[in-house]
Amino acid sequence: MAPTFSFCVLHTDGAARRGEITTAHGTVQTPAFMPVGTRGAVKAVTPRDLREVGAEIILGNTYHLWLRPGDGLIARLGGLHRFIGWDGPILTDSGGFQAFSLGERRVITEAGIRFRSHLDGSEHLLTPEGAAEIQAQLGPDIAMVLDECLAQPAPLSAVKESTERSARWARRGRDRFLELQALGAGEIRLDSETSESRVPNPESRPLVTNPGQAQFGIIQGGTVLELRTLSVERTLAIGFEAYAIGGLSVGEPADTMYSVVAHTAPQLPTGCPRYLMGVGTPLDIVEAVSRGIDLFDCVMPTRNARNGQLFTSEGRLTIKNARYAEDGGPLDPACACYTCRTHSRAYLRHLFVSGEIGAAVLNTIHNLRFYLDTMARVRQAIVFGTLETLRQSLQAMFSRPLSDS
Numbered sequence: 001m002a003p004t005f006s007f008c009v010l011h012t013d014g015a016a017r018r019g020e021i022t023t024a025h026g027t028v029q030t031p032a033f034m035p036v037g038t039r040g041a042v043k044a045v046t047p048r049d050l051r052e053v054g055a056e057i058i059l060g061n062t063y064h065l066w067l068r069p070g071d072g073l074i075a076r077l078g079g080l081h082r083f084i085g086w087d088g089p090i091l092t093d094s095g096g097f098q099a100f101s102l103g104e105r106r107v108i109t110e111a112g113i114r115f116r117s118h119l120d121g122s123e124h125l126l127t128p129e130g131a132a133e134i135q136a137q138l139g140p141d142i143a144m145v146l147d148e149c150l151a152q153p154a155p156l157s158a159v160k161e162s163t164e165r166s167a168r169w170a171r172r173g174r175d176r177f178l179e180l181q182a183l184g185a186g187e188i189r190l191d192s193e194t195s196e197s198r199v200p201n202p203e204s205r206p207l208v209t210n211p212g213q214a215q216f217g218i219i220q221g222g223t224v225l226e227l228r229t230l231s232v233e234r235t236l237a238i239g240f241e242a243y244a245i246g247g248l249s250v251g252e253p254a255d256t257m258y259s260v261v262a263h264t265a266p267q268l269p270t271g272c273p274r275y276l277m278g279v280g281t282p283l284d285i286v287e288a289v290s291r292g293i294d295l296f297d298c299v300m301p302t303r304n305a306r307n308g309q310l311f312t313s314e315g316r317l318t319i320k321n322a323r324y325a326e327d328g329g330p331l332d333p334a335c336a337c338y339t340c341r342t343h344s345r346a347y348l349r350h351l352f353v354s355g356e357i358g359a360a361v362l363n364t365i366h367n368l369r370f371y372l373d374t375m376a377r378v379r380q381a382i383v384f385g386t387l388e389t390l391r392q393s394l395q396a397m398f399s400r401p402l403s404d405s
């Protein structure tokens with residue numbers, strides 16, 4: 001186990017856990033939500049805004065940072081924390097999901113994912129070893145192992161084959177991660193980030209910018225419960241600092257996702273945080289917390305904010321609606337964010353319909369604050385044993401029609 005990474009459970013309420021993750025860049029109160037900073041920036045906001053809305057950990061995307069500006073450049077400038085001006089905990093994904101999402105521009109083989117860059121069409125090979133090397137150079141506190149993301153629905157045989165390949169990749173990615181940890185800080189990479197492939201190279205000297213980095217394994221298996229169990233067995237046998245559940249929130253019904261989480265989470269070690277990747281709505285999050293999940297990420301609050309879709313204590317709100325044209329009240333009377341303290345719905349609507357950049361900024365500040373406040377309420381409810389009451393209120397708030405439609 002990486003010496004600086006640890007997790008402890010402070011309270012429980014049923015299967016839900018109130019805990020604390022310790023990393024080389026500080027602690028994270030769990031259950032936690034990670035704003036998504038795809039290209040080293042949470043769109044429309046600054047690290048100062050992220051602190052003010054209560055973010056404790058953010059996510060960066062390996063695929064994007066590898067291709068531009070390059071993990072080598074970021075390493076030479078001191079690592080991702082220094083490069084983006086965020087000194088709190090960071091998690092990076094493995095790059096697999098984005099490479100997979102390129103559709104016809106990518107081919108998956110046993111070696112890895114061969115693809116053409118969305119930027120300039122150049123060809124690259126992302127291997128399990130390469131994903132570990134890139135993340136060693138970026139230096140997040142939590143790195144993710146490369147896994148295969150399978151399009152759903154898929155035939156059972158394809159899900160099985162993919163689950164087994166992900167387990168083989170996990171072994172390769174873990175082995176390389178451990179080699180790099182042993183190498184330690186201060187080793188200079190000789191082949192630059194412009195190298196065409198990420199095939200393991202004994203001559204390569206990645207710059208390990210965060211010696212306290214932890215690596216999470218990922219449970220796959222689609223919606224087939226037996227394959228989820230198989231994936232848990234294979235992944236736990238390799239041994240990671242913690243485990244994520246991947247391959248959900250890709251279009252399956254919510255009930256199916258909850259069933260897979262309820263089946264999988266209890267099979268993961270109680271002493272490690274559990275991360276449900278890419279989920280979800282406020283209701284999805286509380287449903288997953290009640291099934292034992294500790295860590296979440298999703299583009300929904302930030303993407304919806306830029307589209308004028310806002311989460312409030314009264315439900316969803318579409319700011320462009322004409323009914324807000326002369327509404328001098330705050331966006332959400334129950335919210336204490338900068339946007340709600342300072343501006344009216346009328347002004348936010350004006351900014352949005354005028355296409356002003358400020359609309360994205362102010363809406364993003366509010367939506368992130370809503371998500372992070374919701375996580376604080378979730379944590380408090382676990383301590384007081386009232387998570388089910390909170391779940392019911394979120395269900396009532398977000399399952400009814402839009403408040404303004």
Ligand SMILES: [Zn+2]
Nearest residue numbers: 335337340366
């Ligand atoms: Zn607000």
